[in-house]
Amino acid sequence: MPRRLAWLSGAGGFALSPQVLANGWNMPVGVTDLSREIHSLHMTIFWICVVIGVVVFGVMFYSLFRYRRSRQPQAANFHEHTTVEVIWTTLPLLILVAMAVPATATLKNMYDTGDAELDVMVTGQQWRWRYEYLGEEVAFTSSLSTPRAQVRGEEARGETYLLDVDNPLVLPVGRKVRFLFTSDDVIHSWWVPELAVKQDTVPGFVNENWVRINEPGIYRGQCAELCGIDHGFMPIVVQAMAPDEFDAWLAERRDEAAQEALGVDRDWGQEELMTRGEEVYAAICAACHQPEGQGAPPTFPALAGNPRLQEDLGWQLDTVINGVSGTAMPAFRNTLNPVELAAVITYTRNAWGNATGDVVQPARVAERLAR
Structure with a gap:
C-alpha cells in the first residue's frame, strides 16, 4: 500500500545519515508536483x-499561574457550561474536516497509478535492488x-558514503x-x-506507486525496513534525465x-570470464562471502579453499541458480543472466587458490536454467 505520507517516518532509522542531514530536520519539498503537494499539506x-x-x-499555564493556591486557596466549584461544551466539541470537528478535505484529495492523487x-x-x-x-x-x-576500504575505515569517507x-x-x-514493488526474500x-516515495517490497505481493519528476538530477535514498545484516548497505540512486537522453540511454541498454x-551461444575464454566474474562477484557476492572469498562462517561459508566447491561443479551450479532453502543463500536465476552466472562461477572456481581450471560456459548455465 502506498505510504507517501509516512515517508518521513523512515528518517528515524537514519537520524545521523548524510541523507537526513542534507534534508535538515523537516520533510524536503521534493522534485515532483505530488511531493510539493504533500509538503504543503x-x-x-x-x-x-x-x-x-x-x-x-x-x-493551561495561565490557569496554573492565575489560580495558584497562594492567590485562590478555595477552588471554584461548577459542573457544566453548555456554550463551552458546544465550542470545544464543534471547533475540533471543524478543524478535522478542514484538514481532511485537502488530505483526501492528496490521497486520491497518490493512489492514481493510471x-x-x-x-x-x-x-x-538482500542486499540490493x-x-x-x-x-x-x-x-x-x-x-x-x-569501497569496502571506506566501510572498514581504511580510507576517508566521502559525502555520499553508503x-x-x-x-x-x-x-x-x-x-x-509507475512502480511495481515486490521482494525475493524479506x-x-x-x-x-x-x-516522496516510500514503499514496502513484500515477498509474494506486488505494491504500486508512481512518480513524475520535474527536475533532472541525482536523487538518493535508502532501504527503510530492517532487512538483515547489510540493511545499511542498500542505497538507492535515481538519475533523472531529459526525455530524449533517457530514450537514447534505454536504446543503448x-x-x-x-x-x-547473443553471448550465451558463443564459447568464452577463461580470461574474459574471470574478468567479468570478478566484477559480478564484487557487486553481488562480496557483501556476504567477503572480497577475498573468506566468508563469514557459519552463515556465509568461505569460498576460498572450499573443497566441495572445487570438486562438485553440479552442486555449485544448483546452489547459485536455485539457492539453498532455509539458509541465507538466495537463488540468482532471476537476478543474473547466463553470462553473468557463468562468469561468477568460473571466477570463484579459479580465484583465491581455487585452481580448478574449469571454464563454465553460458550455454551450460542456460541449459540448467531451462530445467
Missing part, C-alpha cells in the same frame, strides 16, 4: 497543530559501490512512471525522500541486453 497541518498547542498550553508512460518493476533482494523496465527488455541489479551504487535507476523527466522498503543474449 504537511506544513499546513503542522502550523494548525502549533496554533492549537499555543492556545492549549497558553490556557496513464503511466513507463512501468518499472522494483524487486528488493533489481530494476526491470517492463516491455523494454532491460533489467539490471543495483548494488552498493562504496549512498553510491554501481547502476542507478534512470528515469525520464516529465513522464509518469520485506524491504524503497525510500527516496526527494521523490536494450542493445547491450541483446548483445548479452
Whole structure:
C-alpha cells in the first residue's frame, strides 16, 4: 500500500545519515508536483497543530499561574457550561474536516497509478535492488559501490558514503512512471525522500506507486525496513534525465541486453570470464562471502579453499541458480543472466587458490536454467 505520507517516518532509522542531514530536520519539498503537494499539506497541518498547542498550553499555564493556591486557596466549584461544551466539541470537528478535505484529495492523487508512460518493476533482494523496465527488455541489479576500504575505515569517507551504487535507476523527466514493488526474500522498503516515495517490497505481493519528476538530477535514498545484516548497505540512486537522453540511454541498454543474449551461444575464454566474474562477484557476492572469498562462517561459508566447491561443479551450479532453502543463500536465476552466472562461477572456481581450471560456459548455465 502506498505510504507517501509516512515517508518521513523512515528518517528515524537514519537520524545521523548524510541523507537526513542534507534534508535538515523537516520533510524536503521534493522534485515532483505530488511531493510539493504533500509538503504543503504537511506544513499546513503542522502550523494548525502549533496554533492549537499555543492556545492549549497558553490556557493551561495561565490557569496554573492565575489560580495558584497562594492567590485562590478555595477552588471554584461548577459542573457544566453548555456554550463551552458546544465550542470545544464543534471547533475540533471543524478543524478535522478542514484538514481532511485537502488530505483526501492528496490521497486520491497518490493512489492514481493510471496513464503511466513507463512501468518499472522494483524487486528488493538482500542486499540490493533489481530494476526491470517492463516491455523494454532491460533489467539490471543495483548494488552498493562504496569501497569496502571506506566501510572498514581504511580510507576517508566521502559525502555520499553508503549512498553510491554501481547502476542507478534512470528515469525520464516529465513522464509518469509507475512502480511495481515486490521482494525475493524479506520485506524491504524503497525510500527516496526527494521523490516522496516510500514503499514496502513484500515477498509474494506486488505494491504500486508512481512518480513524475520535474527536475533532472541525482536523487538518493535508502532501504527503510530492517532487512538483515547489510540493511545499511542498500542505497538507492535515481538519475533523472531529459526525455530524449533517457530514450537514447534505454536504446543503448536494450542493445547491450541483446548483445548479452547473443553471448550465451558463443564459447568464452577463461580470461574474459574471470574478468567479468570478478566484477559480478564484487557487486553481488562480496557483501556476504567477503572480497577475498573468506566468508563469514557459519552463515556465509568461505569460498576460498572450499573443497566441495572445487570438486562438485553440479552442486555449485544448483546452489547459485536455485539457492539453498532455509539458509541465507538466495537463488540468482532471476537476478543474473547466463553470462553473468557463468562468469561468477568460473571466477570463484579459479580465484583465491581455487585452481580448478574449469571454464563454465553460458550455454551450460542456460541449459540448467531451462530445467
